[in-house]
Amino acid sequence: MLQGKGVLLGVTGSIAIYKAVDLASKLVQLGAPVDVVMTASATKMVSPITFQAIVHGRVATDMFDPTSELGMDHLALARRAAVAVVAPATANTMAKLALGLADDVLSTTFLAASCPHLVAPAMDSVMFQHPTTQENLARLKAQGWLVVGPDYGRLASGEVGPGRLAPLEKIIAAIRGALGRGGDLAGRQVVVTAGGTQEPIDPVRYIGNRSSGKMGFALAEAARDRGASVSLIAGPTSISPPPGMAVVMVTTALEMKEAVQKEAAGADVLIMAAAVADFRAEEIAAAKIKKAGEAVTLRLVLNPDILKEVRGDIVRVGFAAESEELEANAQKKLLEKRLDLIVANDITAPDSGFGSDTNRVVLIAPGREIERLPLLLKTQVAHRVLDRVVELLMRRVVGPAGIERP
Ligand SMILES: Cc1cc2nc3c(=O)[nH]c(=O)nc-3n(C[C@H](O)[C@H](O)[C@H](O)COP(=O)(O)O)c2cc1C
Known part of the structure; x- marks a missing residue:
């Protein structure tokens, strides 16, 4: 199902980012060519080198890097994706995606992606339940985004509540389902x-x-x-x-x-x-x-x-x-x-x-x-x-x- 299908993986500054490394690895093992885009906050938590070594490809972190292929064509990643997924997605990035802001490489690339797109939120439960986050989530759904999770469970803070990144099998199943929509x-x-x-x-x-x-x-x-x-x-x-x-x-x-x-x-x-x-x-x-x-x-x-x-x-x-x-x-x-x-x-x-x-x-x-x-x-x-x-x-x-x- 995923063999040869380009996956654009957007990674943001959530503590659940360590799971995105495993997600990238699993997608590669399933035969998908994976492109990664990271927000600046994400790069402070996990080095782009980690993703680079896993996906054997470029990891975009800066739209204005003259050595990156994005310097010549800033929408190249959006065009070659068969499916695009933000996992984990912070409250901040979800807000930007819901409003159509395009002020970094992730938000710009996702705004330009016309393929099926998914978002897997991960955050503290108070942030998740905040009316603004809920409004943004509803807006994303109305715009055709597929939302996976979040799950209820133990959070990094030690609290228990909604906001835990959905299990990777669930995210992969949603990616496969999104790819099969025209099946x-x-x-x-x-x-x-x-x-x-x-x-x-x-x-x-x-x-x-x-x-x-x-x-x-x-x-x-x-x-x-x-x-x-x-x-x-x-x-x-x-x-x-x-x-x-x-x-x-x-x-x-x-x-x-x-x-x-x-x-x-x-x-x-x-x-x-x-x-x-x-x-x-x-x-x-x-x-x-x-x-x-x-x-x-x-x-x-x-x-x-x-x-x-x-x-x-x-x-x-x-x-x-x-x-x-x-x-x-x-x-x-x-x-x-x-x-x-x-x-x-x-x-x-x-x-x-x-x-x-x-x-x-x-x-x-x-x-x-x-x-x-x-x-x-x-x-x-x-x-x-x-x-x-x-x-x-x-x-x-x-x-x-x-x-x-x-
Ligand atoms: C250690 C740490 C963990 C964080 N975890 C989360 C998180 O799980 N979810 C979230 O929405 N924000 C989290 N944040 C806050 C975001 O990193 C912050 O809102 C940032 O501006 C998000 O930027 P981005 O959306 O461009 O990645 C965390 C911050 C720190 C310092």
């Missing part, structure tokens, strides 16, 4: 389910499965990066859901069904990557079941089929995690649930399926040849699935006659 899923509402459900037996025990949530999270992230507005419905997982989307956390299959029905209403795409329990305990014991020296019989009842019950003009993608007869079982599911696409994977393979970062999947769709993908990273699988989703959406625009349904 092939722009304007689309995509619902993704992820993780496994847990079906309670008593207050301490449950029936679960080994789904890690990684495949669903990769799909949600890829859809966000391609411009979609994403709702992620996730069962309990040990990894954090990606930022930049609406997240609904659920526990049981029945809760997931309710959330899917709510989120899928009016959506364009539903991708069910979650491993939803097929069965639940018929009765949930009110107290912990005691060990009484004899076997316990647990009666299980069938959970509803969530995908089957979602109706309407929505592209429906299912997953088939199979341990035998992969393609035959997936075909059966595709027909039974009347899906547009099924992604089948063999969960007994050590390098794919639950928990791993890679997956080897087969894509099966009505009226299409079966596509057997090689072993790929789950992020790559996600994009291949979304390529097919985009095709399905385009066929719908052309007309339903183009869609062969089982």
Whole structure:
């Protein structure tokens, strides 16, 4: 997503500046060419040399430096940026940006940047809550700036409150989202389910499965990066859901069904990557079941089929995690649930399926040849699935006659 995309990083005189060094490094590692502009206050806190060594490029600190390329073309940095972000942004710089002041290299460059632009404020909570700062923030939002954070938490002063720089993953996710605004899923509402459900037996025990949530999270992230507005419905997982989307956390299959029905209403795409329990305990014991020296019989009842019950003009993608007869079982599911696409994977393979970062999947769709993908990273699988989703959406625009349904 960031490969080869120019990022203009504006750095100001906030104590959170040390995090901007890491942000620059992470962006470079993601393949982005990064240009840095620093305010005079910022250079008093961290030397430009630090940023220079990280981004392997020029760091602009002075518009009137005759040795800088800005001496010849003071807007060069603004023109080559695909996305521009001020992180951290002081109250002072936000005020200048909101008013269109251009009295230093950062404010001038950002005023001249027509690419998507973001601001990540960081300051003391009293400064942040000051009516003038709030007015400036509102003005920036109204002008089309994407505002990331600030978070609530411990501040440099030792106080706890709003004003903490947003986590770097959140800033990077917002940068990726801003770059994807013109992507092939722009304007689309995509619902993704992820993780496994847990079906309670008593207050301490449950029936679960080994789904890690990684495949669903990769799909949600890829859809966000391609411009979609994403709702992620996730069962309990040990990894954090990606930022930049609406997240609904659920526990049981029945809760997931309710959330899917709510989120899928009016959506364009539903991708069910979650491993939803097929069965639940018929009765949930009110107290912990005691060990009484004899076997316990647990009666299980069938959970509803969530995908089957979602109706309407929505592209429906299912997953088939199979341990035998992969393609035959997936075909059966595709027909039974009347899906547009099924992604089948063999969960007994050590390098794919639950928990791993890679997956080897087969894509099966009505009226299409079966596509057997090689072993790929789950992020790559996600994009291949979304390529097919985009095709399905385009066929719908052309007309339903183009869609062969089982
Ligand atoms: C140690 C130190 C830490 C500071 N941290 C912040 C901060 O986190 N946020 C902020 O808005 N201002 C902070 N300031 C104040 C700004 O540096 C000051 O308002 C400055 O004029 C900002 O200039 P700039 O926006 O051009 O970078 C800090 C000042 C000092 C001395």
